[in-house]
Amino acid sequence: MPGRRELNKEDKRRRIRDAAWSLFREHGFDATTTRAIAERAEIGVGTLFLYAPDKDALLFSLFRDELGDIVTKRFARVPERALLDQLLYVIRGFYERYAEDPALARRFVPLILRLEGDALASYAALNADFFARVGALVEAAKTRGEVRADVDGAVLGVNVLAIYAYFVLGWLLGPAPRVKDGLASLKPALASLLDGVRPVKAGVSAREGRRK
Amino acid sequence: MPGRRELNKEDKRRRIRDAAWSLFREHGFDATTTRAIAERAEIGVGTLFLYAPDKDALLFSLFRDELGDIVTKRFARVPERALLDQLLYVIRGFYERYAEDPALARRFVPLILRLEGDALASYAALNADFFARVGALVEAAKTRGEVRADVDGAVLGVNVLAIYAYFVLGWLLGPAPRVKDGLASLKPALASLLDGVRPVKAGVSAREGRRK
DNA sequence: GCTCAAATATGAGCGCAGTCGGTTTTCCAG
DNA sequence: CTGGAAAACCGACTGCGCTCATATTTGAGC
Structure with missing residues (x-):
């Protein structure tokens, strides 16, 4: 039974995935900064690196x-x-x-x-x-x-x-x-x-x- | 007939190669900084990037x-x-x-x-x-x-x-x-x-x- | 030997990926 | 409802790869 914590994490995961795909497609992998991904996903940079090493x-x-x-x-x-x-x-x-x-x-x-x-x-x-x-x-x-x-x-x-x-x-x-x-x-x-x-x-x- | 210019370049190439191999072997690729390579090769960092993109x-x-x-x-x-x-x-x-x-x-x-x-x-x-x-x-x-x-x-x-x-x-x-x-x-x-x-x-x- | 343009070298500086100590949120035992 | 511990979050900071405006070296022409 997923609590608020697990639901939030799942939602962040989804936002990160969407943000990353859209930015990678728009500007390419190298031109996309991790900050930009974090911003579009509405999380801090530090948080991004909790979800991907x-x-x-x-x-x-x-x-x-x-x-x-x-x-x-x-x-x-x-x-x-x-x-x-x-x-x-x-x-x-x-x-x-x-x-x-x-x-x-x-x-x-x-x-x-x-x-x-x-x-x-x-x-x-x-x-x-x-x-x-x-x-x-x-x-x-x-x-x-x-x-x-x-x-x-x-x-x-x-x-x-x-x-x-x-x-x-x-x-x-x-x-x-x-x-x-x-x-x-x-x-x-x-x-x-x-x-x-x-x-x-x-x-x-x-x-x-x-x-x- | 190689002039001083070409000889210098050849020598730098050799020093860069030796410095890079030795440092990569000692500390691994990721742990070796380009600054360290330049220093051991006795050249400036900028010069290193003239010899390798x-x-x-x-x-x-x-x-x-x-x-x-x-x-x-x-x-x-x-x-x-x-x-x-x-x-x-x-x-x-x-x-x-x-x-x-x-x-x-x-x-x-x-x-x-x-x-x-x-x-x-x-x-x-x-x-x-x-x-x-x-x-x-x-x-x-x-x-x-x-x-x-x-x-x-x-x-x-x-x-x-x-x-x-x-x-x-x-x-x-x-x-x-x-x-x-x-x-x-x-x-x-x-x-x-x-x-x-x-x-x-x-x-x-x-x-x-x-x-x- | 001297002049000067081209080739070469330089390292302070920039933008980035990734870290870490401090902060907020979530959960649950009491 | 409350205290407090654990989990999740954050962004200022660090150190790196790489750049670029400036400085130095080279060699051909005179």
């Missing part, structure tokens, strides 16, 4: 929360189609979000490589959730006969994320990333990964089977 | 130069053995260097994702040089019959770097990276990549051929 961590948590929401929402509405299409449906959510704020996204991604302690743990949890959900899709695909029964869903999840990460990185670092282009280059790579786990029909290799 | 760029250029040297030196002494061993000989140079300063290396790697302008160009040049040298090794391996004649050496170079990057990243982000562990996990991945380009002997697949 530093400015980088603030940006990181903004994106991490949204990516978490995207995972939840997209997996809840996964289309009843082939595994590849299901994966692309989820991943499209990431691409669309990044494309909304490409400059901020470019600032966000390198932060992942510098995570430590709690922030690392929270990101790892997000990743683990993603793996598990991909694993569930893979299991369902097995019952449909799209994937060999002996494939480990969790391992496949890791591979999917690795390939996604590699492509989204190249896409983000390039000039003016467009969702369409990003998905177009990712799709064949994922398709090739999934080809490797398709059940092999007698006398026909997985790759040839797909071409039919 | 900012503190991050300074760390970046230190590592980039050393990695460039490693590429040159290691490729000059590549052993006359199988392609995989040659690649691992070169890459071991990177692992050993990173292992010397793991904390600084962790700070360095994310900087690569934020490169722009001249710094990006200089890093791209380093990469291109690496690809070309790997390409030369691949060509030599072709004449020895280790690699199929139709394989594009440059493309293989890109793949080698991609796999290396993936593994070195995971290794660096883990606790207390040891050279032995890093190479042990990288080796099978590279071996698998090279298996894919081995000449196929009649009636024996590349992978089975390797197992003999």
